[in-house]
Amino acid sequence: MRIVVAIKQILDPEGITVNRRRERIFINREERIINPADKCALEAALRLKDAHGAEVIALSLGKPAADDALREALAMGADSAVLISDKALAGMDAPTAAMVLARAIERLAPFDLVLAGQTAADTGGDQTAGRLAELLGLPQVLQALELSLDGGRLQVVRLWDGKPVRAAVSLPALVAVSPLAPPARYPHGARIMNAYRQMQVSVWTAQDLGLTPEELTPNIESRGQVFPPERELGTVVEGPPAQMAGEILSLLRMRRLI
Amino acid sequence: MDLDFLQSLMGGEEMAAAETAYQDIWVVGEVSGEGLTPATRALLGKARDMANALGVYVKGVLFSAPESAGSEMISYGADTVYLLEGAGLESFAVEPYAEALARQIESGRPEIVLFNATSLGGELAPRLAARFRAPLFTHCMDLGIDEAQRALLATVPRLGGEYYEILISPSLRPQFATVEPGVLPAPFADPYRFGSVERVTFDDLPAGRVEMLGPYAGGLPEPPLSRSRVIVCVGRGVQDTEGVELARRLAAKLGGQLAGTRGALDEGWISEEQLVGMAGRTVRPALYIACGVAGAIQHMLGIAKTECLIAINTDPKAEIFPYADLGVVADAKAVLEELNKKLDNTPA
Ligand SMILES: Cc1cc2nc3c(=O)[nH]c(=O)nc-3n(C[C@H](O)[C@H](O)[C@H](O)COP(=O)(O)OP(=O)(O)OC[C@H]3O[C@@H](n4cnc5c(N)ncnc54)[C@H](O)[C@@H]3O)c2cc1C
Numbered sequence: 002m003r004i005v006v007a008i009k010q011i012l013d014p015e016g017i018t019v020n021r022r023r024e025r026i027f028i029n030r031e032e033r034i035i036n037p038a039d040k041c042a043l044e045a046a047l048r049l050k051d052a053h054g055a056e057v058i059a060l061s062l063g064k065p066a067a068d069d070a071l072r073e074a075l076a077m078g079a080d081s082a083v084l085i086s087d088k089a090l091a092g093m094d095a096p097t098a099a100m101v102l103a104r105a106i107e108r109l110a111p112f113d114l115v116l117a118g119q120t121a122a123d124t125g126g127d128q129t130a131g132r133l134a135e136l137l138g139l140p141q142v143l144q145a146l147e148l149s150l151d152g153g154r155l156q157v158v159r160l161w162d163g164k165p166v167r168a169a170v171s172l173p174a175l176v177a178v179s180p181l182a183p184p185a186r187y188p189h190g191a192r193i194m195n196a197y198r199q200m201q202v203s204v205w206t207a208q209d210l211g212l213t214p215e216e217l218t219p220n221i222e223s224r225g226q227v228f229p230p231e232r233e234l235g236t237v238v239e240g241p242p243a244q245m246a247g248e249i250l251s252l253l254r255m256r257r258l259i
Numbered sequence: 260m261d262l263d264f265l266q267s268l269m270g271g272e273e274m275a276a277a278e279t280a281y282q283d284i285w286v287v288g289e290v291s292g293e294g295l296t297p298a299t300r301a302l303l304g305k306a307r308d309m310a311n312a313l314g315v316y317v318k319g320v321l322f323s324a325p326e327s328a329g330s331e332m333i334s335y336g337a338d339t340v341y342l343l344e345g346a347g348l349e350s351f352a353v354e355p356y357a358e359a360l361a362r363q364i365e366s367g368r369p370e371i372v373l374f375n376a377t378s379l380g381g382e383l384a385p386r387l388a389a390r391f392r393a394p395l396f397t398h399c400m401d402l403g404i405d406e407a408q409r410a411l412l413a414t415v416p417r418l419g420g421e422y423y424e425i426l427i428s429p430s431l432r433p434q435f436a437t438v439e440p441g442v443l444p445a446p447f448a449d450p451y452r453f454g455s456v457e458r459v460t461f462d463d464l465p466a467g468r469v470e471m472l473g474p475y476a477g478g479l480p481e482p483p484l485s486r487s488r489v490i491v492c493v494g495r496g497v498q499d500t501e502g503v504e505l506a507r508r509l510a511a512k513l514g515g516q517l518a519g520t521r522g523a524l525d526e527g528w529i530s531e532e533q534l535v536g537m538a539g540r541t542v543r544p545a546l547y548i549a550c551g552v553a554g555a556i557q558h559m560l561g562i563a564k565t566e567c568l569i570a571i572n573t574d575p576k577a578e579i580f581p582y583a584d585l586g587v588v589a590d591a592k593a594v595l596e597e598l599n600k601k602l603d604n605t606p607a
Pocket residue numbers: 493494495496497498519520521522523534535536537538539550551552553554555556557558561571572573574577578589590591592
């Protein structure tokens with residue numbers, strides 16, 4: 002079985018603070034990490050590999066620095082890695098990124114399973130997986146928590162409007178793994194050294210994928226940022242327990258938390 | 260008849276453009292139980308406002324829905340409603356649904372197609388957007404129209420909602436968007452609004468390759484605390500293991516997890532993994548209910564990114580109150596007991 006896992010490298014959101022009053026975004030600590038959901042996707046791939054044997058290929062589209070993300074994937078247990086990196090690809094919008102990734106995945110054919118994260122924690126795009134499925138002509142299962150292989154069919158536990166449900170799909174298929182899925186294993190020390198010293202990350206350019214400049218022209222523009230108001234000071238209330246419980250529940254309803 | 264003179268009067272180009280132009284705003288709705296979901300109603304209200312600004316129609320789309328749901332869409336602002344039906348559309352399956360909607364969009368050529376950011380919208384919108392090589396704005400918190408460019412202005416969350424970005428795609432059509440349920444105001448229904456409900460039947464849709472097998476009853480792996488959406492935290496003020504148990508039950512009912520302070524750890528009520536704060540986990544839940552928690556700075560550092568903080572503490576001067584969205588001066592155990600009771604009595 003061949004599994005392609007799409008991995009995005011992002012700036013660690015924990016290192017970023019948003020000052021709403023000053024309407025500014027500060028990067029305190031410029032650390033690049035594998036997008037959390039993608040780590041879960043990689044873990045899902047490695048579990049299938051452990052159970053049934055599989056070749057796991059990590060694929061990333063990004064700056065040369067994304068090499069680190071792919072080395073981490075190799076250290077975790079991926080068998081090979083491909084980085085699509087090219088100056089011509091800077092400033093891409095979501096539709097274009099999905100198109101480029103789809104082109105690369107086609108080049109990696111034949112494959113049985115394509116895994117992606119459900120959503121990237123920086124842009125919150127939440128659309129690349131579905132786009133890939135459409136562009137590759139694959140059936141899709143999104144918001145996956147657990148994957149298992151049963152005969153030739155993939156059994157998936159997924160969230161549907163917040164509730165776990167079961168789905169089954171024949172391969173090849175695309176599955177988007179939720180950031181709530183089991184977190185990734187830690188790479189073995191020796192594998193980390195190996196990933197840097199001995200394993201290769203193939204680098205593909207726009208030209209390798211036959212992409213034309215017209216295809217890469219962005220069509221989405223930003224009209225600026227909006228900052229939500231500073232958190233207002235809350236209220237403090239006092240009273241008998243039953244009434245206090247009522248206050249809490251009405252706040253939860255108002256904020257749509259229940 | 261020679262219409263050349265008419266064409267030149269009206270501007271030939273404009274007429275040619277009008278033939279191929281994308282226009283109207285479509286709302287792909289959802290039905291639950293008795294009628295439209297509240298998010299669908301709100302989306303129709305928003306679509307109506309934007310359609311008025313553009314001078315176009317609002318058209319609703321529903322899958323295998325009763326006529327009454329179509330009429331309800333009209334009362335909330337739709338001019339026309341398409342009820343899509345046929346083999347493959349009886350219950351959700353992404354491939355036949357996407358195919359039916361794509362064909363409808365191909366023939367109707369809407370300039371904007373709106374979905375709720377629910378599982379249905381999340382499945383369909385990216386596939387449709389990819390098929391039409393179109394932009395898709397997801398989890399929008401607001402929508403507007405740039406009238407000069409005749410384009411959608413989408414306010415999308417960044418960094419999980421810490422700030423928003425306004426996005427526009429001036430030239431590509433159709434434009435797709437999913438809107439976060441619950442952010443748009445509820446509109447008024449006008450039962451006398453006039454419109455038409457049309458049934459559209461498809462008889463050659465592809466079979467879905469994904470089988471939906473119903474609810475999953477097994478246990479799920481607990482997500483790490485750092486990704487939990489709801490956390491109920493116990494501090495020394497919950498008094499005893501009975502208080503901790505009440506907190507654990509509340510957490511389970513809210514679909515969340517139990518956590519605790521150093522005080523609770525010292526009492527042996529929680530494990531090391533459940534400690535929140537400087538020496539423990541950093542969390543960013545949508546809801547954090549702190550029960551009998553003092554609010555020491557070392558603890559608060561771990562919950563700085565909580566969206567909604569509720570604190571229950573007997574001391575009106577407790578350090579935690581100034582940080583809380585709602586501070587409750589009361590006995591934590593007693594309030595926890597009442598919360599559990601009230602949640603048992605409300606139907607899910
Ligand atoms: C270097 C360092 C690192 C630390 N790291 C952490 C950390 O990571 N996480 C952490 O939590 N702490 C940490 N601490 C400890 C921290 O300073 C506090 O001591 C601790 O958070 C207090 O826990 P508590 O709120 O449960 O207990 P307490 O301070 O004992 O507070 C109990 C609270 O419960 C209230 N109360 C009493 N009875 C009731 C009742 N019946 N109903 C409701 N409320 C009641 C009281 O008014 C009081 O506010 C750290 C300390 C140091 C020095």
